[in-house]
Amino acid sequence: MELYLGYPIFIWEGLINFVSVVVAGLVIAFITTFYLKKKDEKTRVAGVILEKRVNAQHEILQFVESNTQKFEMLQSDAIILRELILSHDLELPYDPQIQYADIFSSVDKFHKFFHGFESILEKHKLWLDLKVRHQMLLMNSYFASINAMLVSFNRLPLPNGVKLNEEDFTVLGNKLLLILGAGLDEEFNFLVMDLEVLMVNSIYKLDLTRPKSGFFSKRKASKEVKRVENFLYNESLLGEYIRITPILIIQILQAYKNIEINIEEAMDYYMKVANTSGTDKPHSFI
Numbered sequence: 001m002e003l004y005l006g007y008p009i010f011i012w013e014g015l016i017n018f019v020s021v022v023v024a025g026l027v028i029a030f031i032t033t034f035y036l037k038k039k040d041e042k043t044r045v046a047g048v049i050l051e052k053r054v055n056a057q058h059e060i061l062q063f064v065e066s067n068t069q070k071f072e073m074l075q076s077d078a079i080i081l082r083e084l085i086l087s088h089d090l091e092l093p094y095d096p097q098i099q100y101a102d103i104f105s106s107v108d109k110f111h112k113f114f115h116g117f118e119s120i121l122e123k124h125k126l127w128l129d130l131k132v133r134h135q136m137l138l139m140n141s142y143f144a145s146i147n148a149m150l151v152s153f154n155r156l157p158l159p160n161g162v163k164l165n166e167e168d169f170t171v172l173g174n175k176l177l178l179i180l181g182a183g184l185d186e187e188f189n190f191l192v193m194d195l196e197v198l199m200v201n202s203i204y205k206l207d208l209t210r211p212k213s214g215f216f217s218k219r220k221a222s223k224e225v226k227r228v229e230n231f232l233y234n235e236s237l238l239g240e241y242i243r244i245t246p247i248l249i250i251q252i253l254q255a256y257k258n259i260e261i262n263i264e265e266a267m268d269y270y271m272k273v274a275n276t277s278g279t280d281k282p283h284s285f286i
Helices: 009-066 075-087 107-127 130-155 166-182 185-204 217-237 235-257 261-274
Strands: 071-073 099-101
Touching: 009 107, 009 185, 071 185, 099 130, 099 166, 099 185, 107 166, 130 166, 130 185, 130 217, 130 235, 166 185, 166 235, 217 235, 235 261
Parallel strands: none
Antiparallel strands: 071 099
16 A cells, blocks of 8 residues: 555545635635625626615606696697787697696796706716716707897897896797797607606616726717707707797797888897807707
């Protein structure tokens, strides 16, 4: 019988096999424990993100829905407004009915909604996925473009002796806003519905993959701005209205103050202030 250090070889072989099994078991146990811990950590993080996302999106939808109650104008009151809308080649989605969301019923309500939407996006953007954030950025820019139209009355040259006070700006803004609300109602509904669908998908299809660049990084933001501008000016109905409303604004002001404004001079002044031409779009609303 062969011996090694005074012990039979088969004992050494058995000892080596035993140690190998123990080491292999320890390695497997370590790897398994590490993997399970990592998996548990991912599950925990996913749970936190999901909870934050659900709460954030619930607050956003609650805010949007509470401010977008629908109204329909009485037929007797809608006749003149309907003629005005159609005469300027604006859309009337439910013709002859005129429907609009509550935020378009007054400048005050629109401003409260617009600033509230900006604030809620800033508050919850960290917990929203990229598609939802893009949709909210798009909607925010949409509302910003409408808000820019409301200040257009301040850009027009008035005849000598004619001035507009705060009450005048409010009345004129209310008139323009109601027209925009009626003409854009269907598109506005689609924007809200798309947001709801994206939010539901972001919950049931939770994606924790880290993006290559932050959503608001300089390069990413530049691409997002271009996508938003392309939608606003080339795809949306609002983009068509941006080109049409200057004439409408002038006519609303003329009718309200019972004054005559030289259309060509007013348009020239308006486009210079807006940094654009009569056939082009403003460079940026974002």
